[in-house]
Amino acid sequence: xxxxxxxxxxxxxxxxxxxxxxxxxxxxxxxxxxxxxxxxxxxxxxxxxxxxxxxxxxxxxxxxxxxxxxxxxxxxxxxxxxxxxxxxxxxxxxxxxxxxxxxxxxxxxxxxxxxxxxxxxxxxxxxxxxxxxxxxxxxxxxxxxxxxxxxxxxxxxxxxxxxxxxxxxxxxxxxxxxxxxxxxxxxxxxxxxxxxxxxxxxxxxxxxxxxxxxxxxxxxxxxxxxxxxxxxxxxxxxxxxxxxxxxxxxxxxxxxxxxxxxxxxxxxxxxxxxxxxxxxxxxxxxxxxxxxxxxxxxxxxxxxxxxxxxxxxxxxxxxxxxxxxxxxxxxxxxxxxxxxxxxxxxxxxxxxxxxxxxxxxxxxxxxxxxxxxxxxxxxxxxxxxxxxxxxxxxxxxxxxxxxxxxxxxxxxxxxxxxxxxxxxxxxxxxxxxxxxxxxxxxxxxxxxxxxxxxxxxxxxxxxxxxxxxxxxxxxxxxxxxxxxxxxxxxxxxxxxxxxxxxxxxxxxxxxxxxxxxxxxxxxxxxxxxxxxxxxxxxxxxxxxxxxxxxxxxxxxxxxxxxxxxxxxxxxxxxxxxxxxxxxxxxxxxxxxxxxxxxxxxxxxxxxxxxxxxxxxxxxxxxxxxxxxxxxxxxxxxxxxxxxxxxxxxxxxxxxxxxxxxxxxxxx
Numbered sequence: 001x002x003x004x005x006x007x008x009x010x011x012x013x014x015x016x017x018x019x020x021x022x023x024x025x026x027x028x029x030x031x032x033x034x035x036x037x038x039x040x041x042x043x044x045x046x047x048x049x050x051x052x053x054x055x056x057x058x059x060x061x062x063x064x065x066x067x068x069x070x071x072x073x074x075x076x077x078x079x080x081x082x083x084x085x086x087x088x089x090x091x092x093x094x095x096x097x098x099x100x101x102x103x104x105x106x107x108x109x110x111x112x113x114x115x116x117x118x119x120x121x122x123x124x125x126x127x128x129x130x131x132x133x134x135x136x137x138x139x140x141x142x143x144x145x146x147x148x149x150x151x152x153x154x155x156x157x158x159x160x161x162x163x164x165x166x167x168x169x170x171x172x173x174x175x176x177x178x179x180x181x182x183x184x185x186x187x188x189x190x191x192x193x194x195x196x197x198x199x200x201x202x203x204x205x206x207x208x209x210x211x212x213x214x215x216x217x218x219x220x221x222x223x224x225x226x227x228x229x230x231x232x233x234x235x236x237x238x239x240x241x242x243x244x245x246x247x248x249x250x251x252x253x254x255x256x257x258x259x260x261x262x263x264x265x266x267x268x269x270x271x272x273x274x275x276x277x278x279x280x281x282x283x284x285x286x287x288x289x290x291x292x293x294x295x296x297x298x299x300x301x302x303x304x305x306x307x308x309x310x311x312x313x314x315x316x317x318x319x320x321x322x323x324x325x326x327x328x329x330x331x332x333x334x335x336x337x338x339x340x341x342x343x344x345x346x347x348x349x350x351x352x353x354x355x356x357x358x359x360x361x362x363x364x365x366x367x368x369x370x371x372x373x374x375x376x377x378x379x380x381x382x383x384x385x386x387x388x389x390x391x392x393x394x395x396x397x398x399x400x401x402x403x404x405x406x407x408x409x410x411x412x413x414x415x416x417x418x419x420x421x422x423x424x425x426x427x428x429x430x431x432x433x434x435x436x437x438x439x440x441x442x443x444x445x446x447x448x449x450x451x452x453x454x455x456x457x458x459x460x461x462x463x464x465x466x467x468x469x470x471x472x473x474x475x476x477x478x479x480x481x482x483x484x485x486x487x488x489x490x491x492x493x494x495x496x497x498x499x500x501x502x503x504x505x506x507x508x509x510x511x512x513x514x515x516x517x518x519x520x521x522x523x524x525x526x527x528x529x530x531x532x533x534x535x536x537x538x539x540x541x542x543x544x545x546x547x548x549x550x551x552x553x554x555x556x557x558x559x560x561x562x563x564x565x566x567x568x569x570x571x572x573x574x575x576x577x578x579x580x581x582x583x584x585x586x587x588x589x590x591x592x593x594x595x596x597x598x599x600x601x602x603x604x605x606x607x608x609x610x611x612x613x614x615x616x617x618x619x620x621x622x623x624x625x626x627x628x629x630x631x632x633x634x635x636x637x638x639x640x641x642x643x644x645x646x647x648x649x650x651x652x653x654x655x656x657x658x659x660x661x662x663x664x665x666x667x
Contacts (some may be wrong), residue, residue, distance in 0.1 A: 020476075034270060048655060053560030054560060056140060058140065063077065064131070069128075073124045083136075083542075087554040090150040091649070097149045098240075104300075105345070105361050105409060106430065110432055110583075111367070112585025113367060116153075121302040121335065122304065128215075130157055130213070130280045131620055132158045134155050138151045143424075146512055146580070150581035151437050152654075153234075160204060160205070160212045161202065162208065166199060166202065168199030188240060192223045194223075195219065197218060200216075211280065211284045212283050212284075215281075216277075217279075221273070225270045225305060225332065227240050227324070229267055238323075244389060248626050250449060263375070264328035264392050267390075272305035273372075276302035282296040283296075290348060291346065294347075296342070296344075298340065300339045305332060306335055307320050309319070309397055311396070313440075314396035315380075324388055325391070327390060328392050330373045331403075334369065336367060336369070340361045342363045343359065354415065358410075367403040369401035378393050378615065379392075379445045380393050380446045381395050384451070393443065396443075399439040399440065400438075400439040402436070404436075409428070409429070409430050411426070411428035423495075423496070424510070426495075427494070430489070435485060436484045436486065439472060444614075444621075445468075448467060449467050466607065466608045467619075471603050472601070473601050473625070474599075475598060477627055486518075487521055488516060488517070489516075505563050508559070509560075510556045514644070515553050519548075522548055523598035527547075528545045528596060545596040554643070555579065558578025571654040572654070574652075574654075576651055577633075578649065579648050583644060597629045597635065598629060601625070601630025601633055621650075653665060
């Protein structure tokens with residue numbers, strides 16, 4: 001004997017990082033005699049669901065197949081979210097204040113130099129072919145969602161089934177698809193080539209028990225490093241033609257080669273490369289009727305060429321992307337973005353009224369810099385009429401610029417279901433470690449007022465007054481590089497009750513607490529600690545140079561509601577209010593560790609006459625450092641009242657089914 005099941009109302013069941021109970025079903029059951037298996041199907045509705053309270057958007061595989069994209073990255077698809085302001089910024093917040101998750105596990109650019117994984121090289125960390133759905137939650141009043149003040153963005157990866165499936169592809173673009181005119185000006189886009197190929201496969205390893213999904217892709221972009229060109233002499237400075245004479249650049253390059261054996265590389269008509277490779281493998285196992293285990297591994301290997309910095313904190317600044325200046329290729333740099341992530345999830349049904357979800361995993365990232373061309377050589381800005389004419393040497397901010405960090409994560413959600421209550425309690429735990437080396441100016445930096453000044457200085461024709469000289473040095477004896485270690489333990493705990501007051505009215509209320517704990521890895525400068533500063537009110541204040549932020553409990557209470565106004569879910573009223581807590585950018589705190597005058601010292605001289613050019617980057621560094629605070633240094637401090645970012649967000653909305661299968665929402 002089996003049962004014939006009829007679904008009277010709509011059934012909502014989305015892929016999501018939060019496990020919702022399907023308690024919006026009404027069944028009509030009658031006993032029948034059958035000899036075949038009965039399959040129950042239901043229609044998913046992302047909008048009309050009793051567990052929906054705040055602003056949220058779900059992007060399905062069908063949506064992704066219809067939306068155009070050039071980058072193949074997530075921002076091409078989450079733009080369907082009304083609260084998105086571009087560049088992955090939601091609700092007016094910095095794009096680094098989101099919480100990016102994959103299958104509910106954390107997958108962020110935690111150090112804070114990019115808004116999300118892949119931003120450093122502009123390469124997608126996970127193929128969109130491996131994604132089943134993307135969910136964007138701007139105001140989820142479920143306290144299991146945390147660690148953001150912008151939005152929680154979760155990607156659900158695909159899984160294998162009992163059927164073998166697969167697909168392969170090849171994509172390309174070239175300069176034939178790039179515009180060549182801007183109004184009346186002709187623009188040379190240069191040689192442009194993009195290729196991307198790969199595929200995916202899925203199926204059973206053991207039918208009904210063990211399944212696999214695997215995806216692999218490889219891409220490469222080759223594009224002009226710069227479209228600016230040197231002036232052949234007598235040309236108008238317009239379009240992509242600069243004032244910089246090709247004869248000057250050719251002569252300077254030959255001079256540096258013959259005098260110092262320094263190779264500048266070309267100054268135009270060179271390419272920037274961005275290779276990328278990504279893989280994802282996932283295994284799902286039905287251990288038994290009550291336990292399901294999933295394991296996912298994904299990896300991104302990528303790097304990209306980048307033009308030298310325009311910053312004026314080293315050298316003169318504003319040295320490129322203008323018609324006034326043109327630099328050589330060897331002064332550019334290369335940045336890595338290599339990521340590895342291994343995540344396991346165990347879902348368990350306990351008895352008839354309880355369930356548990358456990359996620360644990362490890363992420364590892366390398367975002368270090370390097371150079372594709374050139375040797376370690378002093379950086380030089382050459383001015384003409386008080387603006388940069390050309391630049392050469394080792395990029396100002398690339399010496400020993402290393403960033404590697406890893407994260408261990410653990411999350412657990414326990415659910416207890418009653419007739420009209422769904423109670424949840426859980427915790428999250430993250431252990432973050434980073435090793436950052438930032439040593440700008442270690443190669444020394446010279447600024448000359450003219451090209452002739454540089455030649456005269458090198459040839460010792462006459463005393464030359466430098467516009468500026470700068471150098472940074474190790475301040476601890478025997479220290480190879482100024483390592484800035486950062487350790488953070490971030491813990492959260494939460495509890496909530498989802499109360500079905502009536503069949504038409506549901507309330508969700510809960511509270512979340514998060515506690516950041518920083519390791520004692522700062523460097524104390526007693527001289528800086530004795531200094532007195534003024535706060536914003538003009539009152540005297542002193543700081544502890546080695547003290548990182550204190551551990552403080554950050555509370556996030558929330559309440560939300562959902563009302564089925566029409567009884568058949570054609571009109572829905574929903575909303576809520578609550579506090580959302582995000583993490584600060586760890587680069588802020590790391591800067592304090594590296595800028596107390598203990599790890600490094602810094603010397604800057606304006607109008608120097610006693611710093612003739614020397615090809616040795618260490619020529620003007622002190623040789624008698626003792627580890628005592630440097631005589632000159634930059635200072636970064638954290639205020640005692642510093643708190644992690646928080647926002648109080650309220651939301652109210654009405655959803656209405658309209659004719660022709662259209663849904664209207666006012667939010």
